[in-house]
Amino acid sequence: MGPEPPQVSIDIEPVGRRVQVAVGTTILAAAQSVGVGVAAACGGAGTCGCCRVRIAGGELTAASEEERRLLGEPALAAGLRLACQAGVRTDVRIVIGPESLTATQRLQLEGLGADVSLDPPVVGFEVVLERPALEDLRADATRLLDALAATRPPVEATGRPPIGLAVLTELPAALRAQDWSGRVALHRPRGEVVAIRPPAARLLGLAVDLGTTKLAAYLVDLDTGSTVGRAGAVNPQIGRGEDVMSRIAYANTGPAARAELRAAVVEAVGRLAAELCAAGERDTDAIVDCVVVGNTAMHHLFAGLPVRQLGQAPYVAAVSDPLDLAAGDLGLSLAGGARVYLPPLIAGFVGADHVAMLLATEAAEASSTVLALDIGTNTEISLAHGGRLWSCSTASGPAFEGAHITDGMRAAPGAIERVHYGDGRFSVQTVDERPAVGVCGSGILDAVAEGLRVGIVDARGGLARSHPLVATDNGRPRCVLVGAADTGHHRDIVFTRSDVGEIQLAKGAIRAGTELLLSAAGIESVEVDEIVVAGAFGTYLDLRSAVRVGLLPDLPLERFRQVGNAAGAGARQLLLSRDRRLLAVELAGRAEYLELTTHPEFAEHFVMAMGF
Amino acid sequence: MAALDELREAVIDGQLAVAVEQTKRGLEEGIPAQTLFDDGLMAAMRRVGELFEEGEVFVPEMLVASRAMTAALEVLKPELVAEGASTSGRVAIGTVMGDLHDIGKNLVAMMLRGNGFEIDDLGTDVYPERFVQAIRDGAEVVAMSALLTTTMTNMRAVVEAIGEAGLREGVAVVIGGAPITQTFAEEVGADGYARDASSAVRMVEQVLGRVRATNGP
Structure with missing residues (x-):
């Protein structure tokens, strides 16, 4: 063992953090050690060029x-480096560009309102107790x-509901402080008392969508069904790899x-709960029920389940049935006896979030034929037709999240999100109307679609020199979207043949999945009555562009519905309705999963779907 | 020969039906199958590789071209077997254990085939023992692919299995796939890495040259 390497300091801008590290530490590791989020889609392997x-x-x-x-000599000469590769030798000051800083991206929190008949699993009963006496x-x-047994209408529970240790621990003080009255929160499916709240107290539920990139949390009033608060955060696991597979690879170490x-995401959920309660001057003890949805890897990591088997063929989940866990066991500080419900999932790559999305959009309940897509690095697609339900997952890659694109970035301020071509030039719209610094998924999709429309991009994806x-x-060849004079960093923002290729691969994968589901159902795309498009990119994309490039089938635009964070809306429904929980199990049980990687016709469909 | 020109053009453009039709026409006109293969299909794939490196075509077009070539090759195969063919070397190629993705692997196989290599395609989810067996069956090159960060680590097990079988000296081990880097290739003890199907051909030729030089005549 040699002597300890000397310490140096790194100043990280624009966040203004200083960190002391050993000589040789990478900038990524240093930034992560102080909680500064740097985009690292490949998990620091030096392959994505995000950081x-x-x-x-x-x-x-x-x-x-x-x-x-990935950077090229001119960029290196200009002082650009990859945070995951570059180690420090002396005290340094580094600037993280807006495209690489994960904390400033736009979070997508809108979504469907939960429109279900109110019948929450956890309900409150007002009780008045007799005082103890000699x-x-x-x-x-x-x-x-005894007091609970005497309530009218009577408690629907068989026998006397058990009271867990966490509630018992709080019970004596609560009863005395509340002068022998209160509101008992009863978990009806379990027949268990989960909290004793003050008389007339509102019972709250927490619905969480655990995205690979983003977390969205909703505070729901279980008595009225209304959403009383919403908050979002970046998934703190992101520094350990931006996609699911990098995250699993890290967990495998x-x-x-x-x-x-697990600790990082549980802590973040706890912080969102605290933040939501503080905003309404409520206490996290008032949260008596919780529903968490996420893709299978996020679900497993949150519950503490092993994920190694998810990263190896045939990619199977540890469990697909719904989970009902104690919040306290997970490390979430809610009401003493609160449970956390994780809905069932369909397959290793069609998770509980997709089930929640199907619930929220009612895609699988109508008698009509509905195609529902949640577009991301992995795109989950379901098709409901004639009482049956088919699902698949397709590797669409990170292009629609701005990765692997020459000037790609997430939907952060300054990202080009809309592109229009007219009068011989492109005009663009950016997030927050800031000077353009890059292009996000919906922007690159528009650029390719507009390029096709006006002949800059040909049917094979080539650029017209x-x-x-x-x-x-x-x-x-490269096509200039915004010239250096008008950008935020005074360099051209362009798209290249290779960027068009990334879009072709992504849309080819999604379209091939769609076609194979249609063929499993034995129908043509014109027979689809409704196409539901969910997810952040799905909500912001311009449908005309998506149809023009062939990402989505060429159907009348009125058949499409862009629904925002449907998984979060589904999670809220699961807080508010016992029927929806039953339906979730029913949907997941009858979904017929189609494995695409080994499907004999996938490659053919994929190749055919890549042209324009 | 018009048929050859049109065959090459059809493959480069990815026109499957035309490529098949021109191959049949060539055979009918009496062009030897080996000539159609060498100067038609192989030449077309080499041209696709060049266009890729020039930035004129991209992965989607390579896939479409490779699909046309595969279809045309199906027509030629019976004739080629009859004539007997010479090869640049024998390559066993497969996607590693735990990984089912084969589009990239197939593209590399196609480019190698187009450059005269004999391909032993082991498919996907290939266990280390299977690669070892392929060497015993005569492969001079073992080419592995992985698309997932979670499966690329299985490449190390293959290199180790080849070593344990005492076959490492005589064989070239090359790897590729979206998450793979040169550094990773060195870490797992591979002889070569290429980032795309086109550069894979040159890399395999170089690595094979080195291995053959070491092994002696």
């Missing part, structure tokens, strides 16, 4: 082969259950890594 930073002073280790390839020495719990991922906006860089 670009600029050095503004000091010395870093020499550029790696990956950096030379001639009435019943225990507090017995006294409470050891039990401590899996525990770290003769077009005035197409220039050649090292022999490779």
